[in-house]
Amino acid sequence: MSILLDGESRIVVQGITGREGAFHARQMIAYGTKVVAGVTPGKGGQEFEGLPVFNTVGMAVSEKRADVSCIFVPPPFAADAIMEAASAGIKLIVCITEGIPVLDMVRVMAFLKGLDTVLIGPNCPGIISPGKAKVGIMPGNIHREGGTGVISRSGTLTYEVVDQLTRAGLGQSTCIGIGGDPIVGSSFIDLLTRFKEDPQTKGVILIGEIGGTAEEEAAEYIKADFPKPVIAFIAGQSAPPGRRMGHAGAIISGGQGKAQNKIDALKKAGIAVQLNLGTIGKAALEVMK
């Protein structure tokens, strides 16, 4: 098992003829992911690496039975692309795009309410179930199949952690970058709920950062209802308040979102908080074994 994504997932890439979309679609295929189609409005009928390109996601669903979408559409059009995928019946939408206006995401989340669709991102590296499939931009070669789940608000920071896990001999069940924006489709809790039910996942690494209160909420949930071991890391202990640290969502404002608040909440919930990024792999090995 793994969560959300496995070897049977059938992926459509929205924006497959763009520079980023084309590059990463090839990487996903090279990893062994079942990419079945691409979508670029106006370019329907063309081919990409032998795959059909359609004008709409609806056509990719009816012609090729796509059930997962990976979005590489520029920010002004990304909200529309997410809603198109959801309305076409896609069950898992992974939006890589960085720079979507926050009020567009307000509309997207209102649109998704009540639908049976999971949105990962935006502004995220995507999701990988090692050895089965990868949907996103993470380097596949650093991952190994195994029993550790990873949930993170960051990209390269996740690669750093995954690399340490793999070196320590800890493979991963599924790794998800939930995105660095203030509003994202899936929270830590949404994914922890799935990891709880997944027999392959023996424990979870949670990588948070400054901004918002998602980590505090996750701490409450883990304390109350998550039976597997969890290790947490929070980036931004030295970040000044009021400044956006690269990610649109990484900002301490109104006294909320400080790293220390998050670390305190996690520790209070009995979660092992790793303060030193350099030794997180070793620490995980101790907790997971």
Place this chain on the structure above:
Amino acid sequence: MKLHEYQAKDVFRKYGIPVPNGQLISSSDQTSRASQAIQGPPWVIKAQIHAGGRGKAGGVKLVHNPYEAVTAVESMLGKKIVTRQTGAEGVTVNQVLIEEGLDIERELYLSMVVDRAAMMPSMIFSQAGGMDIEEVAARTPQRIFKERVDPASGWMPYNGRNLVYRLDPLPSPNAVKGLLSVMDGVCRLFSALDCSLVEINPLIITRDGRVVALDAKMTIDDNALFRQKDMLVLDDPREKDPLEQMAEKYNLNYIRLDGNIGAMVNGAGLAMATMDVIKMAGAEPANFLDVGGGANEEMITKGFEIILKDRRVKAILINIFGGILRCDVLARGVVAAAAKTSIRVPLIVRLEGTNVDEGREILRNSDLKFLVAKDLSEAADIVAGQVS
């Protein structure tokens, strides 16, 4: 992107939100003409800077005659103001707003932000106007009222009533009407202009029952500037750190901090974590710099230039996790950049990920002096050794 108070008040006028009569001046000899054009005395002289907390720092003055007005303007224009939000260096005041002084009966607080947890905009209203709202929220949360905006319906009149009718005592019927209208205006401009913050503190009721926005703060969502061209022209680059401005030009995410260890990292999360590693090693980061997942040689060079322009920097830590960006490509970029820029401080390089062996080989064979760290822990130790 932040707006100045006078810019936000211009926007308010367009959305029917009453603001005091006022004029913007940028030299003190314009003071008397401006004060003659505005009802008074008294007048209020307000320094136009983005940072909050200017009232306590001498950036807001009430004056009672034209002579005092000139003195107040001269005490601000061209001078630096240091507030709790500016850092120790302060910011220079380039413009001053002169406004009519109003007869205040009551001070309230009104703002709108995007509530991240609820995933919708939320209006915040409080009787405790003119105070630090974070403190009010911490000490007396029962004095803060909130009303969320359902994206399907937008702001409805009942949302406003839910807030205004909680005031105790209730203001006059005219003032109630005025408050409802201001709330409606704030909500309309918040969504029309892609705001991430609109704040009026204080929102006042005058003795004759008028509702007026005495102050105005507006922040536009940077991600929405592509469709907010009218707002984009209001950007005031003089308010930004010159190095941050230079970084912006090259699409680099750079934030200047107070320490002396420069850092260059790919990815925002890793960049933040690297700052933390520096701090834990007993040193202080001089900057946050995320060159991005797809940095090229030119971006690396520019990043280097920016870090080195900061004279306080005593050592530089380069922390790169090669993913899609390969370490060998990166190492070549670093070597080329180092050759172009004279480096006067120790350079600590930590490379990991795709093609790391080739990357390290390139660094070893270059004639530049690098301290190579095999992992993050070692990098931190070397950094600490450099500054101790």
